[in-house]
Amino acid sequence: MILSGKQIIDNIGKDIIIEPFTEKQINPNSYNLKLHNELLVYDEEVLDMKKPNSTKKLIIPEEGIVLQPRKLYLGRTVEYTETDKYVPMLEGRSSVGRLGVFIHVTAGFGDVGFKGYWTLEIFCVEPIRIYPGVEICQIYYHDVGGEYEKYSSGKYQNNNGIQPSLLYKDFQK
Template sequence: MILSGKEIKKNIGKDIIIEPYDEKKINPNSYNLSLSNELLVYDDYVLDMKKENKASKIIIPEEGLILEPNKLYLGRTNEFTKTERFVPMLEGRSSTGRLGLFIHVTAGFGDVGFSGYWTLEIFCIQPIKIYPNVEICQIYYHDIKGEYDLYKSGKYQNNIGIQPSLMFKDFE
């Protein structure tokens, strides 16, 4: 079952941590998260799952940055989130999707117990100008039924910055 916005609000500071929190970002069944002013882009065109793929940082200026089509950008939310009771899920906002901007290409499913900033997989269909701090995606929460273990993976837990793929660690 998906939590309503009122239920999310009721759990803030207890079973749901969102920092910074702004009550104006609550929706009927989600909470809007915003884009930090940093992006990462991979240095090589061909990526290798078995190797650490180097990436370079781009700063999004206040006047905006034009993203190129067919290029993967990694961003992150300004907000730190944590929950040990609910399953967090992330989706792009419909307003961004209607501009051909995809915010979370595949990994929108969070694990109960995830703690950190969300790395966003950003991809656009046509050139688009983006801005720092824009409300770009939304988090929502599912209740979880039955016994469960908390997410404890060392790969992405308690991250501070944008997290490129650490899949190469699966091959070690």
């Protein structure tokens, strides 16, 4: 079952943490999250799953920045979120998607117990100007059935910003 907007509000500060939280960003069954002003892009022409890939930081100015097609941009949410009781899920807003912007290529599924900022995998179909602070995506919450263990992976837990892929750590096991 997906929590309603009212249930999200009822759980804020208890089973759901969203900081900062603004009630005007609540939807009937989700909460809009904003885009931070930082982006990361990979420097390398060919990415390698078995090693860290170098990145460079871009700052989105108030007047916006134009994203180019065929380029992956990693962004992050302004909001920090955590929940030990629900499965957090991330989706793009339909208004953003209708402009040809995808905010997660594959990773919209969170784990119970995740604590941190959401790294966004931003890809666009056509050149588009984006702005810091835009409500770019939405988080919603599912109930969990049965017993479960909370997410505790050291790879992405308690992050402080945008995180490029740490898949190379899986090869070091």
